[in-house]
Amino acid sequence: xxxxxxxxxxxxxxxxxxxxxxxxxxxxxxxxxxxxxxxxxxxxxxxxxxxxxxxxxxxxxxxxxxxxxxxxxxxxxxxxxxxxxxxxxxxxxxxxxxxxxxxxxxxxxxxxxxxxxxxxxxxxxxxxxxxxxxxxxxxxxxxxxxxxxxxxxxxxxxxxxxxxxxxxxxxxxxxxxxxxxxxxxxxxxxxxxxxxxxxxxxxxxxxxxxxxxxxxxxxxxxxxxxxxxxxxxxxxxxxxxxxxxxxxxxxxxxxxxxxxxxxxxxxxxxxxxxxxxx
Ligand code: PXL
Numbered sequence: 446x447x448x449x450x451x452x453x454x455x456x457x458x459x460x461x462x463x464x465x466x467x468x469x470x471x472x473x474x475x476x477x478x479x480x481x482x483x484x485x486x487x488x489x490x491x492x493x494x495x496x497x498x499x500x501x502x503x504x505x506x507x508x509x510x511x512x513x514x515x516x517x518x519x520x521x522x523x524x525x526x527x528x529x530x531x532x533x534x535x536x537x538x539x540x541x542x543x544x545x546x547x548x549x550x551x552x553x554x555x556x557x558x559x560x561x562x563x564x565x566x567x568x569x570x571x572x573x574x575x576x577x578x579x580x581x582x583x584x585x586x587x588x589x590x591x592x593x594x595x596x597x598x599x600x601x602x603x604x605x606x607x608x609x610x611x612x613x614x615x616x617x618x619x620x621x622x623x624x625x626x627x628x629x630x631x632x633x634x635x636x637x638x639x640x641x642x643x644x645x646x647x648x649x650x651x652x653x654x655x656x657x658x659x660x661x662x663x664x665x666x667x668x669x670x671x672x673x674x675x676x677x678x679x680x681x682x683x684x685x686x687x688x689x690x691x692x693x694x695x696x697x698x699x700x701x702x703x704x705x706x707x708x709x710x711x712x713x714x715x716x717x718x719x720x721x722x723x
Contacts, residue, residue, distance in 0.1 A: 456486045457683035458524045461676065462517065462543055463532030464493040464505065464560075464569065470715030471497075471563075471669035472532055476676040478718035482698070483680035488524065490516035492543075493535045493569075499668055499710030502567035507535045510542035517543075521550045528554035528683035530675050533569045537577045544581035554682040557586040557622075558675035561595045564667065564713060575599070584621030588648075588688055590675045591617070593631040604632075614649040624688055625649045628674070630661070644700075648692055655689060659700040666706030666714035673716055674699045697723040 461476035469475070473489045480487035492513055495505040520526070529552055534540050547555060559578060560569050570578070579599060583589060597604050599620075600613035614625040629645040642661035647654060677695035678688075686694065701723040702716035709715065 454484075456484060457527040457680075458488060459485045459676075459679050459683050460488045460490070460517070460520060460526045460529040461532065461679075462490045462492055462513065462529065462534065463558075463672070464495045464535070465491045466495055466497055466669070468498040468710070468715075470499060470710075470713075471672050475669040475672040475715070475718055476530065476532070476679075479673050479676035479698075480680050482719050483677065483684065485527075485680045485683050488520050488526070490520070492531075492539050493533055495533070497563070497567075498712065499714060500712035501565040502563045502569075505535065505567075505569070508539070510536070510538035513539050514542050514546060517546055521546070521552075526550075526552060528556070528679045530556040530558060530679040531582065532558045532672055532675065533560045534578060534582075535570050535574060537574045540574055540577045540581055544585060547582075547585050553587070554679070555586050556675050556679045556682070557582050557589040558671055559589055559591050559595050559599060560671070561598050579617075579620050583617065586622055586624075587682065588624040588626055588678065588692075589617060589622045590626045590628065590671070590678065592628040592671060596627050610647050611649070611654070614647065618649065623650075626678075626692060628671070630670070646692070646696060648689070650688065655692075657692060657696045659696060662700070662703050664703060664706065665712070666703055666708060666716060668710075668713040668715045669718075670699055670703060670716055673702055673718055694723075 459480040464472040466472035477487040496503045600616040646657045681691035705717040
């Protein structure tokens, strides 16, 4: 492409409020790359600076609610943010601040990834903060995106069957979440139609249930898959897709991102956030 072919670009602006994983696989860096992969302009506010790599999370410097607000307000005073997502919000104070900012600025297209624990078992939120996240952020959300362990902790029940998934989703809707996407990737052997393991996600919208299937990829390259899926949904909502289309596109994107993961690091490799052709 010659330089004259470059035209001013029309772009939607997305915001992530989440943890920073300096090793680049999860959190804000995953979100920024994913927004960019969908040609959205990425903005970000750091709720916690984590210390980690592909092998584990070693700690986190949580930010104050004030520091979080001071990052977000100048962005909102300057830009029209078309969609936003939250990831790791470690404290009650941060969650309350984020909820009031969303209300003050009347932000729409809000994806809540209720991040609870890292794959390696590090607690990313305490019980009180989780309770406030449910109470304050679920009612403001367009969709929430728990995986099975997160849904189990939120609904305080064991999830093993399709009925359990539905019960957990209905509970989360009763807490104010309009739409609930439960990611079934952690369910070994669930709904095996033809013996091949599937990664099935369940989207509950009002009274309806949609399922999204992909073949299960046997791999360790799963660092940041949740962040990447939620960011991809956010970008697609920003671009005007409806929730069903946004989830469908995001699911295909993450499947290909896992399949083409760079296989770096000694632990769980990050996925390929900039994957093409999904
Ligand atoms: O995948 C959950 C997650 C989200 N955000 C940050 C993380 C992790 C898991 O480690 O570190 C910043």
